[in-house]
Amino acid sequence: MLRCSLCVHDERTAKIDIIDGRPICRECQVYLRHPVDRERIRAELEELMKDVDRAIVAYSGGKDSVVALYLAKEVFKVPELEAVMIDHGLMAREAIENAGRIARALGVPFKVLRHDYSDIFRDALLKAESPCRRCSKRTMEKLRKYALRNGYRYIITGHELPFGHHPYRLMSGGVVQIRLLSMMTEKERLEILERLPFEFPELPGYTTNCLVLGPALERYWEKHGHSFEHRRIAALVRYGLMDREKAEKETSRPAVPAEQKKFVYRKLGLDTLLQE
Template sequence: MEKIKGKNTVNCEICLHNSKTRPMFKHEGKNICIECLNALKFPRNFEEMKNEVMDYLDELRIRNNKYNCILGFSGGKDSVVALYLLVKELRIRPLCVTVDNGYLAEEALTNCKNVAKYFGVDWLVINKDFTKFFKETISKGESPCRVCSDMNMHELWQFARQTNIDTIVTGHELPFGTTAIRGMKKGINMLRLLVAYKLTEEDRYNILKEIPWEKPDLGGYTTNCLVLAPALVEFKKKHGFSFEYDRVSAMIRYGLMTREEAEEALKCPEVSDEIYEELKKRGLDFKNLKE
């Protein structure tokens, strides 16, 4: 294995990275990036992660409480698929909890309502206002996603503490390194259910066909968030690439997305005037940033 040097841009033959975004290596005749090389050298054992998740859920299921877990339920496609798996395949009783940060699309809340009703599960909404945070990050061309996700998890964690439910299931699809379960503070665990299933985009949309869930058009690939598309636009203007690059590259690396799907996901979205109007109504005015 040798490091590739030189002026010409070399593309990773597995994911979307190239010699500008990551160090590149020659490995068994192929050009691959450092992250793909590490994934090959230290492969994630999805079978083992699945067993770990199933053992954990076996213990939850036999407990005699009303709710086995909280499900972080955003109305987006992944959390809806997670609910389907919990109820239909795993016989787990979740309490669905939506953290509405003020920028969930109306359609996403309608999806939450319809889907929760369809599965006969309880659903509640925690209302928060992330306006200030979004205004600051997006206007500077930063990605709000990671911190927003952490703030959401914090709300769910607090709720878990208050209700004495010790497990928060989410629809995240990538493992924490080599595990799907991570301990949070005060004995509460976060479980990324989809890691155990290795579902492709196509698998997920096939599950969704059975459910009263409708895909909203919010610009780009998001199925619940109003700020993602404008945030991608501002970030692209400043940095020239998508802030989803790393996550999407990891999806290819683990076989969860095809290259074509990934390239599609990384295209800078068209944001309609309706979305900018809706954001303005809710307190975020990006019209002046649009040009």
């Protein structure tokens, strides 16, 4: 099987051509023609942050949102911040604990809004699809409404800009999403986490807060033989933000603890799937 020499795509996940004797996937070919300018994006982000005097941080208690909160408070010194978590009903207990502990340590007010996303999760598991896009879209919409109700113009998120060329996005109602981790390496993030009272939960997949991701990845693997996070993780490797070894691990078949799986399927009323 051909494997891209620049990222972690292979023939299961992307079209691969031989270019000058090297296997290179189509996404890397586009990247080579239009490289992402890391310095420019970081400079754009710094310029934008100068105007931010009041913002909410989309705060999931996962490692990236924790790093975003730290940067907003300690590096960009945003004068007025509020950390807002949308608890979708299947957050890891450790994530809620991490979230509270770190917001307290940084002296940022922390709010939890509870919403039930069972419909999205049930649907994804039944169809062996990724729940992530719909979950993230709903969360951003809830945060946008919260921002409008409370007079905030900016929502800071822990996104890393895997696709796209700007570190911000204009949402309706004049709200601006700022992807504060744009083009930040995995190593830089881990260095920040080491300074914070963050405890890594034992969860399968590229998550430090969600109980559904592991079981959803497993279902998807059974059907497709690869991870639905493959494309995003391949982009991180291509941009030099994650090393290959870590990426191989993140895209390999997840080992979901039986207890976590049972808990998630029961909670969603999908026990029958477990007996298959």
